[in-house]
Each structure stands twice: as structure tokens, then as C-alpha cells.
Amino acid sequence: MDLMDSFAGRRVPPAVTDAGLALLLIAGCAATPLAIPPGGPELRAPDTWFLVLVLVSALPLAFHRRAPLPALLVMAAAAAALQGLHYIPQLSGPEGTSIGPTYVGVATGVFLTAVRSTPRTATLVVAALIPAAAVTESLLAPAGYRVTTLLIETVLLVAAWALGRLSRARAAIRNQALERAAAIEREQVANARAAVMEERARIARELHDIVAHNVSLMVVQTIAADRVQDRDSAKAHELHGTIEETGRATVTELRRLLDVLRTDEEAESDPNKEPPQPTIDALPALVESVRAAGLQVEFDTKGTPAELPAGSQLAVYRVVQEALTNTLKHAGHTHTALTVSWEPERHRLTLRLCDDGPRQGDETSRPPKPARGSGHGLVGMRERIGAVGGSLHTGNRPGGGYCVHAVVPLPSPEPDPQHEGHSPHASHPRPAGR
Known part of the structure; x- marks a missing residue:
């Protein structure tokens, strides 16, 4: 079916595929009288009824996807009428076996019905329609060739039906495999995303510990600097330099924390209870x-x-x-x-x-x-x-x-204090509160 629905690697619309099959079958059936060699079976000359029956036996393929079983019934009835009115050679007769385009069209309809129908409809085709078509063809055959016609028609249609069911089973297996592969891929993506989020949450908690420690240290150092400001300005200046270093490190860690953190809330746990x-x-x-x-x-x-x-x-x-x-x-x-x-x-x-x-x-x-x-x-x-x-x-x-x-x-070197403000090791004192 994939081969029928594609051409040169490009997907063909289903309606175009069915219409193409119908036109091909019409051309073959219409050319059947021209293909009869001299001295062949005596057939009825093509007329209006011949053209009508040819169209009825082939056009249902164009609408087969919408109504598989009715289309097949119409095609089989038109094929039987063409044979009964002697517009086409018998399936089996004194001149031998002749499987023309009309019979191939019916077999194609059986194949497509087996592919596109439900198991119940497919069972109905093989249990009722195929035996009825084979018996009808045998009754229309000349005396002495009815059994041969019955066997040929049965083998032809049953083979088409079996190929159709096999094609449908393979397509179902392929679709199931694709669905399983897609489900596995979705599961892997979900697991990877969950792993990323889990790791990011863990990193965020660890960075939170570092930031909390640095902020606490800055608070303690600020209190100490305020207390020694009047007694030892050099010591206060040294503490302010340390606070500046700690603050810069804290800002860096905060940036990283914001890059890692996501909208999901942190687990209800106290990170301060974790070890250093x-x-x-x-x-x-x-x-x-x-x-x-x-x-x-x-x-x-x-x-x-x-x-x-x-x-x-x-x-x-x-x-x-x-x-x-x-x-x-x-x-x-x-x-x-x-x-x-x-x-x-x-x-x-x-x-x-x-x-x-x-x-x-x-x-x-x-x-x-x-x-x-x-x-x-x-x-x-x-x-x-x-x-x-x-x-x-x-x-x-x-x-x-x-x-x-x-x-x-590694961290970039500190900027020049003459251009970027005070250095932690500058020699001049700084007032408290900066």
C-alpha cells in the first residue's frame, strides 16, 4: 500500500491514487476487445452497454476508500454482467484461460477491501462474496469448464484477499512499532528533563548554602567594623575590604543561582541542616x-x-x-x-x-x-x-x-583601583557605612 500511495519518494494523495487505478482499469477493460487475436472467441461487439458496464466495473475504485464493500459488490456485479453478455472472454473455455483486466479489477477490489476493511468485513468477503463470485463465474462458463472456472476464480480472489490481510497486518505491526518507539522517546525525554530539573534543584540548594553563609559572614563583619570604627580605623578599613570581597563573591553566586533556579518551588527541607x-x-x-x-x-x-x-x-x-x-x-x-x-x-x-x-x-x-x-x-x-x-x-x-x-x-583579576573604585587593600581609610 505504501508503494501504491507514493511515487518517486513523494507522498501521493489517496484520492489521486484511487482515481489513477480506476482510469487504468477503464483503459484496460475498454481495450480488451481490441486485444482479441483473429480466430479467438466470438464476442459481442462493443456498444453503449459495454461502455456503461466498463465504467461501472472500474469507477467504484475511485471511491473505494469511503465504502470498500459496496464498491466491491458493484465491481463484481458489473464484471459478471460483462461476461454473461459475452463482451469479454470467458475465464476458462475451449480457447484456454483468460484472466483479463476485468477479473484483475475485481481481484484488486478484493485486495483493497481486505486492506482497508475491519476484520468482520474482511471475513464476510472471504466467507460469502468470494464463494458467490466463484459460483457465478462457473455457472456462466461453458459446459465442461465450470469446475476449472470455479477453481481459478476461487484461487485468484482468495490469493488477493490473503495478500490484502497480510499487507494490513504488516502495516499494523509497523504502526505499533512506531508508536512504541515514539513512546520510548517521549519517556526518555521526560526522564532526561526530570534528571536535569533534579540536578538543577540540587545545585540551587547547594549554591543557596554558599550565598547564605556569605551573607551571614558579611553581617558579622559589618557589626565588627562598626564597633572598631572609632578605636581602630585601620582594622575597620580591613574589615570593609573583606566585606567587599565577600559581597562580590555573593553576587557571583547569586547570578549562578538565578541561572540554575527554575519556577518549581524548593523542596520543603532546611538546607542549613546539611553538612558543609x-x-x-x-x-x-x-x-x-x-x-x-x-x-x-x-x-x-x-x-x-x-x-x-x-x-x-x-x-x-x-x-x-x-x-x-x-x-x-x-x-x-x-x-x-x-x-x-x-x-x-x-x-x-x-x-x-x-x-x-x-x-x-x-x-x-x-x-x-x-x-x-x-x-x-x-x-x-x-x-x-x-x-x-x-x-x-x-x-x-x-x-x-x-x-x-x-x-x-577562574575569576578575572581585580580591576585597577584608580579606575574602578576602592581596592580591598587600599591604604587610605574609608568611613563606616560604605
Whole structure:
């Protein structure tokens, strides 16, 4: 049916397809008398009734989609009338078997009815209409050829009906497969969206902790600066500088929080009750913990450490934690290299973790899953790194294993105090309240 409804890879409207079939059948039936060789069966000369019956036997195909069974009945009746009036050769006679366009048209109608009709209608066709058409053709056949005509008509129409039902069954299976694939795709999209929202909510809660801590610290430092303002102006100025640094860091974290936060309300939990968030300084302890679990980790730090906001440090720690957990889960007790490179001149921190893949013969390691990046772990890592303005790249190594490469931007250097206001380390005192 797909082949009939398409041409050169382009979808053809159903009405055009049916009209084309009807015109083709009309042309074939009308040309039947011209195709009879000399000395063939004696037929009635074409006249007005011949043209009317030809049209009645073919035109119903143009409306077959709307009423399959009535169209088939009209076509079968017109074909029987053409044979009964001797306008077309007998299906089987002294001259042999002749399956002309009229019989092919009826078989086409049976095929399309089997494809487009309900199971009940299709059963009615094979149980009643086909036997009736076969008996009618056999009665119209010459004596001695009625059994042959009955068999030929039955085989022709039953074969057309079986092909139609088979085509319908294959189309139903294809549609079910497409629906299942679409449902699976929708489920995967929904799961990925839920994972993203869950990770963003978790990141938002963690950034909330950092912002709340910084604001509380600013309040304490402001009170302290106000109390020592009259006694020690230099100390007050130092406290104000610290407040300025803390405020800038808080504004940065607030921007990241707003980028991550969504319209969904936070879960009704008190984030202040959670333990302090880890930083980059906790990476050695994390590495030791996975070594104790059997993972062979080679940890290396390059460059001079630079200032990094608490949110960025937390993102780096969580990415390393997730990457090591995935390695232990998918590759087992394999060798892993973890490198943390500080690059102040390029204003970035580079993180690279690569494993060698599962070791052969290691019974303690689990077999790798076919799609390591299909879970929610990588989604969480990308969200964390993206929240601090960085980038994350993951993939299989050519020689085996898996790599996680992350880049986290370092804060830009402080602006020139002569052009951008006071520096936290300026030598002149500042009045309280600024």
C-alpha cells in the first residue's frame, strides 16, 4: 500500500491514487476487445452497454476508500454482467484461460477491501462474496469448464484477499512499532528533563548554602567594623575590604543561582541542616576513599592554585566524585589518571580523568554497559559545570577506556583601583557605612 500511495519518494494523495487505478482499469477493460487475436472467441461487439458496464466495473475504485464493500459488490456485479453478455472472454473455455483486466479489477477490489476493511468485513468477503463470485463465474462458463472456472476464480480472489490481510497486518505491526518507539522517546525525554530539573534543584540548594553563609559572614563583619570604627580605623578599613570581597563573591553566586533556579518551588527541607559543602582541598580524601574501594587512581596536581569561588570548587568536587564513581561502576578495579591543572595565565582550571577500561580477567569488575553516557550522571556533571560557566567533554578513548574533561573558568583579576573604585587593600581609610 505504501508503494501504491507514493511515487518517486513523494507522498501521493489517496484520492489521486484511487482515481489513477480506476482510469487504468477503464483503459484496460475498454481495450480488451481490441486485444482479441483473429480466430479467438466470438464476442459481442462493443456498444453503449459495454461502455456503461466498463465504467461501472472500474469507477467504484475511485471511491473505494469511503465504502470498500459496496464498491466491491458493484465491481463484481458489473464484471459478471460483462461476461454473461459475452463482451469479454470467458475465464476458462475451449480457447484456454483468460484472466483479463476485468477479473484483475475485481481481484484488486478484493485486495483493497481486505486492506482497508475491519476484520468482520474482511471475513464476510472471504466467507460469502468470494464463494458467490466463484459460483457465478462457473455457472456462466461453458459446459465442461465450470469446475476449472470455479477453481481459478476461487484461487485468484482468495490469493488477493490473503495478500490484502497480510499487507494490513504488516502495516499494523509497523504502526505499533512506531508508536512504541515514539513512546520510548517521549519517556526518555521526560526522564532526561526530570534528571536535569533534579540536578538543577540540587545545585540551587547547594549554591543557596554558599550565598547564605556569605551573607551571614558579611553581617558579622559589618557589626565588627562598626564597633572598631572609632578605636581602630585601620582594622575597620580591613574589615570593609573583606566585606567587599565577600559581597562580590555573593553576587557571583547569586547570578549562578538565578541561572540554575527554575519556577518549581524548593523542596520543603532546611538546607542549613546539611553538612558543609566540599571544596577542591577535599579531593585527596575523595581519591583515598575510592582507592580503598579498589580503584587504582593516579592523582596529580599541576600549576599554582588560584582563587576559585565556592560554587566552582563544589562543581569540580562533584564532577570528580561522579566520574570516579562511574569508573568504579562500569570499569571495575582499573587504572585511572586524575589530573587537576591550574592555568592562571589562561584564567581556567582544567580537570581530566581517564581510565583504561575494564581489565581482562578481572572478576571483580563489572562488564561495561553499552551506553555509558545514557544515564543521569553525565547530565548532572554537565549541569554543574555549565552553572559555573565551564564546559564538559566526555567520550571513549581510542585505545579503550573513558575520559572526562572539564574546564572551569577562574575569576578575572581585580580591576585597577584608580579606575574602578576602592581596592580591598587600599591604604587610605574609608568611613563606616560604605
